[in-house]
Amino acid sequence: MESKNFKSGFVAILGRANVGKSTLLNFLLGEKISIVSSKPQTTRYTITGILNMEDAQIVLLDTPGLHNPKKQMNRIMMAQTQSVISDNNLVVYVTDVDKNNFEKDKNYLKQNKISNAILLINKVDLIKKEELLPLIEKYNSLGVFDEIIPISLKKLQNLENIVNIILKYLPCGPQYYPDDIISPDSEKFIVSEMIREKxxxxxxxxxxxxxxxxIDYFQEFDKLSKIGATIIVEKSSQKSILVGKNGDMIKKIGIAARKDIEKFLNKKIYLELFVKVVDNWTKDSDIVQDVISSKIT
Ligand SMILES: Nc1nc2c(ncn2[C@@H]2O[C@H](COP(=O)(O)OP(=O)(O)OP(=O)(O)O)[C@@H](O)[C@H]2O)c(=O)[nH]1
Ligand SMILES: [Mg+2]
Structure with missing residues (x-):
């Protein structure tokens, strides 16, 4: 569908690690496709979510928070973010309310030459109202942001207008993806991410x-899918912890992952998990590339 009233575009969700970028993507989609944790550097690969409306399609790109590229894995994460930075219709920059982060945000924006964006200041549930205004003024003084919106994704505060604000900045354009998919990333990849989240x-x-x-196998039957996955670690000591005493830990991971996967695939699943040691895989790109290619197969 393409008409002069149809709006569409690619929206890059950028920001430091742990500010709530993936939580934002899931909120906007109304479905969990991007994994979330309280630890920084959770997202490793760009996750694409599609928000379909009658007269618009917003393609949301959730990115890894940027950090030092010491390991091969980290370099690949940074490259994922860089490609989104260089190719989008709109940047939604997310920050949170910890006051120490202003300088880091300033550097992020400068290093990546981001001169135009919408700013969402997330986690306002963690500060007092009177602390907010000075923070908004500080970010406003950078001259980068067209709009600054304080929000709480946890308490669902001030989120009603986000989609309309995004739409304001998108051009008229084509429908990039079919309107019945929530993500072009493969189900297999999203399932592997749900296991990694646990x-x-x-x-x-x-x-x-x-x-x-x-993912080793993914067999779909009418009422059930059978999925086998391998969790790869770097050392045998890590394998022992992941398996746990009497297999307790791997069981816990499996139970929690199955719940999320069943919700996502909307059917019962049988999940079999294996743990394998591959020495120093994070320094080698083969496994990382395998996972990335699983996004589209
Ligand atoms: N208090 C509070 N916590 C929040 C809010 N939004 C997100 N969080 C929490 O912040 C943590 C990080 O959220 P993520 O969505 O994983 O953050 P991210 O920016 O995607 O992080 P990376 O993928 O590591 O770059 C999680 O524990 C969330 O539950 C909020 O509005 N208030
Ligand atoms: Mg994330």
Missing amino acids: VFNLTHEEIPYSVAVT
Whole structure:
């Protein structure tokens, strides 16, 4: 469908790690496709979500928060974000209310030459009302933002107009994707992410950052899908923690992941999880590339 009244465009959701970018994507879609955790650097690959309306299609791109590219994995995460920065119709920049972050945001915007954006100041549930105005003024002084909107994705505050504000900045254009899909990323990839989220939420220290998830089989039947996935770690000590005493941890991960996957696929699933050690995989790009290619297959 293409008419002169139809609006569409690519919206880059950018910002430091842990500010709520993926929470925003899920909120806007009304469905969880992007994983969320209280730990920074949760999102590793750009996640695309499509918001379809009668006279518009918004393609939302949730990106990894930028950080130091020490490991191969991190370099790939940064490259994912860079490509979105260079190619979009609108930047929605997300920050949160911790006052130490202003300088970091300033650097992020400068380094990436972002001179035009909408700013969402998230997590306003964590500060007093009187602290908000000075913060808005500070960000306003940068001269980058057309609009500054304080929000709380947790308490669902001030979110009513976000979609209309985004639409204001999008051009007339074609429908880029069919109107019956929520994401062009494969179900297989989103399922692997849901498993990775449970590892992020249930394990600590370096383990979340040492894990990749690959899907070994995905068999669909009428009332049930059978899914087998491997959680890859870097060291055998990490494998022992992930499996847990008597397999307790892997069981917990499986139960939590199954709930989310069933909701997402809207059917019963049988989930089989394996844990495998691949020495130093985060420094090597093969597994990372495997996961990225699973996004489209
Ligand atoms: N208090 C509060 N917490 C929030 C709010 N929105 C998101 N969070 C929490 O902030 C944490 C980070 O959220 P994410 O959506 O994963 O953040 P992100 O920006 O995608 O993080 P990366 O993928 O690591 O870059 C999670 O624990 C969320 O539940 C909010 O409005 N208030
Ligand atoms: Mg994220």
